[in-house]
Amino acid sequence: MSGVHVIVPFGVDDPTRPSGGNAYDRHVCSGLAASGWSVREHVVPGTWPRPDAASFAALADVMRHIPDGAVVLLDGLIACMTPEVLVPQAARLRLVVLVHMPFGDRMEDDVPDDAERREREVLSAAAAVVATSAWTRGRLLELYPLPADHVHVAQPGVSAADLVPGTADGGALICVAAVIPRKGQDVLLEALAGLTDLPWHCTFVGTLDREPRFVARLRLRAEQGGFADRLTFAGPRTGADLERSYAAADLLVLASRGESYGMVVTEALARGVPAVVSDIGGLPEALGCAADGTRPGLLVSPGDVPALASALRDWLRDAALRERLRDAARTRRTALAGWPDTTSVVAGVLAGAVA
Numbered sequence: 001m002s003g004v005h006v007i008v009p010f011g012v013d014d015p016t017r018p019s020g021g022n023a024y025d026r027h028v029c030s031g032l033a034a035s036g037w038s039v040r041e042h043v044v045p046g047t048w049p050r051p052d053a054a055s056f057a058a059l060a061d062v063m064r065h066i067p068d069g070a071v072v073l074l075d076g077l078i079a080c081m082t083p084e085v086l087v088p089q090a091a092r093l094r095l096v097v098l099v100h101m102p103f104g105d106r107m108e109d110d111v112p113d114d115a116e117r118r119e120r121e122v123l124s125a126a127a128a129v130v131a132t133s134a135w136t137r138g139r140l141l142e143l144y145p146l147p148a149d150h151v152h153v154a155q156p157g158v159s160a161a162d163l164v165p166g167t168a169d170g171g172a173l174i175c176v177a178a179v180i181p182r183k184g185q186d187v188l189l190e191a192l193a194g195l196t197d198l199p200w201h202c203t204f205v206g207t208l209d210r211e212p213r214f215v216a217r218l219r220l221r222a223e224q225g226g227f228a229d230r231l232t233f234a235g236p237r238t239g240a241d242l243e244r245s246y247a248a249a250d251l252l253v254l255a256s257r258g259e260s261y262g263m264v265v266t267e268a269l270a271r272g273v274p275a276v277v278s279d280i281g282g283l284p285e286a287l288g289c290a291a292d293g294t295r296p297g298l299l300v301s302p303g304d305v306p307a308l309a310s311a312l313r314d315w316l317r318d319a320a321l322r323e324r325l326r327d328a329a330r331t332r333r334t335a336l337a338g339w340p341d342t343t344s345v346v347a348g349v350l351a352g353a354v355a
Helices: 020-034 053-064 083-091 115-125 134-143 185-193 212-225 239-247 263-269 283-287 305-317 319-333 339-354
Strands: 003-009 038-044 071-075 094-099 128-131 151-153 172-176 201-205 231-235 251-254 275-278 297-300
Touching: 003 020, 020 038, 020 071, 020 094, 020 263, 020 339, 038 053, 053 083, 071 339, 083 094, 083 115, 094 115, 094 339, 115 134, 128 134, 128 339, 134 151, 151 339, 172 185, 172 239, 172 263, 185 201, 185 212, 185 305, 201 239, 212 231, 251 263, 251 305, 263 275, 263 283, 263 319, 275 283, 275 305, 283 297, 297 305, 297 319, 305 319
Parallel strands: 003 038, 003 071, 071 094, 094 128, 128 151, 172 201, 172 251, 201 231, 251 275, 275 297
Antiparallel strands: none
């Protein structure tokens, strides 16, 4: 049996703030334990990814008590902003950093101005890096002088789910993402504003308290446009509530301005639900193709309201297109990797770090 210490941020299990990164961490920890690893999890409080003095102190205290020679898997949300703590530890510990999104590509103001330098120092000191998509791996190698054989890809898995039949008119739209500017709900809203002549309803599933002024602007825009009654801001949903949301959906729409992978895309595909997503970052990778090369959805340029409106209009008006994309989604569904596949890759990287 091999052992690993796993460093995750406080709130990893908070149902009011679900995220792909938290879900990934939880699945990997559970999967490693189930496959025979001795997993010691350390939940570190702090203002991640913009640590304050107390955040640094909390991480330093955890690291100080990990024995020499141990393998440590660290969530990049913590690791990549703390070279002061981690780089000195790299001489006695085998550090493996899990990068969900390169900080050099982050668009919000929630990271330090020197985030790129900090991330470079940490990743350069690590024994290995795990990226959650091929796109993320490629971007890290573009940003930083890392040995290519030190950076590995462990795509997020997906859990088995029941097939969703969909409705005849395809008008049940869903966007699953924290309601923040980077996720592009304002772009989606503007696209929908031009489609009020067609039958649709859009449900926004995701945290509403991270950018309350952004949420307020969305609500005001919908009210002024006369289509507020066709939107539901459901807040965060997990477990059975999230399952019911997907079960009621015809189409996932994700107009993100940046995305390292997009776990919600494969969650939708696992149910046979097609997706319209931004052609950016790892989203095309998550969407993938059916066996015959057909995409189970449509790609649009990020931030392009007319292009998104056109794609949604095509979906809503063209029954043949809906059927073709649904068929492709059902085919793609059968080829999606599961979480045991993800865990197997991560376990291999950790074993390499031990060696």
